[in-house]
Amino acid sequence: MLSSFHTKKVELNGPLLSIILNFLYSVSSCLPPSILSYTCLLYHLIPPMEKLQNLLLLLLLLQLLLLIPLSLAYTPPHKYFINCGSNSNVSGSGGRNFVGDLNSGVSFFVGQSSPVPHANPSSSQLYQSARIYRRPSFYEFVINENGTYFVRLHFFVSSSDSNLATAKFNVSASGFWLLSNFTLKNSISSPVIKDFLVTINVKRFRIYFIPSHGSNLAFVNAIEVFLAPEDFIPDTASLVTPAGSRISFDGLHSQVLHTLFRINVGGLTLTPANDTLWRNWIPDDSFLLNPMAARNSDFFPDSPSYQEGGATDYTAPDPVYRTAKEMNIDESRQLNFFNVTWSFNVSKSSSHFVRVHFCDIISVSLNVIIFNLYIYNKFSAKINPYDKTGQLATPFYYDFVVDSDESGIMNISIGPRLDSPNQTAFLNGLEIMELIKKSDFVSWPRKPESNRTSLFAIVGSIGGGSFVIILVAIVLLSLKRRKTKPGQSSSWPFSGPFYAKSSSYNRMFEKTSNMLPSNLNLALRLSYHEIEQSTKNFDSNLVIGEGGFGKVYQGMFRGMKVAVKRSEPGHGQGLLEFQTEIMVLSQIRHRHLVSLIGYCDERFEMILVYEFMEQGTLRDHLYYST
Known part of the structure; x- marks a missing residue:
């Protein structure tokens, strides 16, 4: 292709011409064929080079074109490389600089967690500290460019870290379970690195750490999140x-x-x-x-x-x-x-x-x-x-x-x-x-809150309209009490002074489980077996929150995503709330309120099934929206 440079005789002699032509030969092997062809075409369009400045102009053009592929070439990014639970930066192998996450700022956020030092100084400097999560929370990273990203999670447990050795937890991101019931019991004193490729198309990318059922701890020692080369993985x-x-x-x-x-x-x-x-x-x-x-x-x-x-x-x-x-x-x-x-x-x-x-x-x-x-x-x-x-x-x-x-x-x-x-x-x-594959049952951790606060922001799919429901319930109950004569009992069979005592929970149901109130909407009554199937036997991995009434599970009921709220003793709320929500939601339909799908009172249970809010709760949008 370089023969194109000799199709016209250039009337210019001397050392300068020799230097220029040698340069053209040397860069030709570095340029992609498309750019070299384009340069040759431009050469033919330039009038006969009777003046030195024309040839110098072509030389300058070649230099600029040579920079184009260099500017488009992939360069491994310098972020994110996070040294979790530390305020010190660590130089990793290959020129990586792991930044201590105690210095987190606008580019990433560590969530509700605690830093802990490792007691074993013989381990690598990168594994001298960790960040622990005692309740569901997340790391959040600002993403400036969409594409395929490497996501690497580093874990290390030394023989002296008895707490971390017993940790069992889940990790999710972008609607995927990256790790399920993950533990390092069999990997003591040896780092474990989990390597993922994730397509990220959001401005804020979150990695959730969720302690498993029976464990109160999740942790991570280091995190890498960086953009992979373009077309690194085909679709x-x-x-x-x-x-x-x-x-x-x-x-x-x-x-x-x-x-x-x-x-x-x-x-x-x-x-x-x-x-x-x-x-x-x-x-x-x-x-x-x-x-x-x-x-x-x-x-x-x-x-x-x-x-x-x-x-x-x-x-x-x-x-x-x-x-x-x-x-x-x-x-x-x-x-x-x-x-x-x-x-x-x-x-x-x-x-x-x-x-x-x-x-x-x-x-x-x-x-x-x-x-x-x-x-x-x-x-x-x-x-x-x-x-x-x-x-x-x-x-x-x-x-x-x-x-x-x-x-x-x-x-x-x-x-x-x-x-x-x-x-x-x-x-x-x-x-x-x-x-x-993307899961329909990825937990979305909520910000911890007291039982008093959870009355106004029920987690999961119920939270969006909870405040409105409570206000309506208060009005209805007030009206009902005005109509009830002194000494007249409530139509709800489970009412009584013992409803809030967890010690009386089972005795209450033994006496009244077969009694149905006259004003109950029987069309909404669901079988326990069907609810158990929809939540995979109340799988702890499907818990999306816990409030004053009990745990809330995400499930699939008759082809529909639902939120299942199951009462548990000792959570402060019980029969009154169970009664109120069925009474209110079975009579009210509004586009800003979740719909009550049904309820279950079999086997001494109090279970409410709601439609699932795909876009998160009202609280999410008020406090966690980006």
């Missing part, structure tokens, strides 16, 4: 089933990817200091079904040759592409192994994003190695490096979405093809990430 990939079928899978960007395995095939362990995006890679040897079937290739001494539009050193670091495993073929043996297989334990009956990395550092000439990639031994894909890259030592990769079966084992193999001049195969790297 569409080939879907492979255990039966071997292959169809298109759309919507990867609408799901969270949780890294299970990141394998440096044929190489050594790579730490964040060796990776452009601070990832950890582990060797493949322990995953080989038959170690004798493969051998490590010779280390490639030069840097890989990256092509525009293909893999980059952000796709995987250089060391991954400079090592490989190939088939262990011995011509002296009568029988060689047909395939090389790696086996991985994955989640049963789940979908996984699988990325396989290739770089031909084995061949000495083109078109000599063509082989097959197998998934579950029933699906095969032809791998021809030269169709993909056209030259040796050039990295490339393939992406798949793979459904796992009931065994929970995923096998990935490589093997030779009969039409290949060289009967071998190779693999450089492998990544497996579990797809986390």
Whole structure:
């Protein structure tokens, strides 16, 4: 293409011309073809260069164009890297600066929590402190650019941290359960890093930490939230089933990817200091079904040759592409192994994003190695490096979405093809990430409040119209009391001076559970079994709040999202509130009030079922809106 610069003779001699033309030659290899073509076109449009300033103008233009791809290139961001529970900054591997979250400001918020120091000084400086949550709360980060983000959570428990060792909690973000009933009991004195890829399209991104049922503690030692390169993960990939079928899978960007395995095939362990995006890679040897079937290739001494539009050193670091495993073929043996297989334990009956990395550092000439990639031994894909890259030592990769079966084992193999001049195969790297689908039952923690306050802001889907309901109830009860004669009992069978005493809770229901008030709307009465199913047997993970009446659960009732409020002894509210809400909400319908779906009084229970408020409660919008 540079021959275009010589289609016209430039009447300019001397050292200056030589310097300029040499510069044009040198930058041509750095410019993308599209920019170089555009420059050549501009050259032809310029009149014959009879004056020096015209040629200098072209030189200046080239310099400006050379800056364009540099300005568009991805640079790993400097935020967010958070040293939780500390006021000190820590220099992490790979040039990261973890900022102490006690210095949090407008860019991130730590929620309602407490910092705690670690008693074990022998641990890494990054794990010398932690932030603990004794009730549901969140970290909040200001997001300036939409896209796919790395979200990494660091956890560490030393042998002396008995409280943290018993912690059991959930972590959610963007409507996804990142971790469920997570504990570090089996990971004492060894850091655990959970790595996710999350599409973020909001200005404020929250990570919720929620203690599990039976545990009063959640914690985190460090957090990373930073933008990944553009198009790092495609939205569409080939879907492979255990039966071997292959169809298109759309919507990867609408799901969270949780890294299970990141394998440096044929190489050594790579730490964040060796990776452009601070990832950890582990060797493949322990995953080989038959170690004798493969051998490590010779280390490639030069840097890989990256092509525009293909893999980059952000796709995987250089060391991954400079090592490989190939088939262990011995011509002296009568029988060689047909395939090389790696086996991985994955989640049963789940979908996984699988990325396989290739770089031909084995061949000495083109078109000599063509082989097959197998998934579950029933699906095969032809791998021809030269169709993909056209030259040796050039990295490339393939992406798949793979459904796992009931065994929970995923096998990935490589093997030779009969039409290949060289009967071998190779693999450089492998990544497996579990797809986390959006959940209908992600808890939304509320700001802690007293029983007195919760009368006016019932958590979950009930909170939006609670204040109005209470006011209406007071008016109705006042009118009813005026009409009731002295000595006349209330029509509600559970009334009496003992209703507020938790010690009388069960005795009250034993006497009155089969009695129905004359003014009760029987059409709203629901069975306990149906409510139990809608809340998955009152699963503690579905609790979205707790108020003066009891716990509030999110559920799915007859295809509808609902909020289920279940009375518990000792919460200060009881029969009167149960009676009031049924009386009021069964008679009132208003677009600003949640609708009462029904109630249940079976098995000594007092349960109210409401419609669920998708956009949060009135309190959320008043106090937590961004």
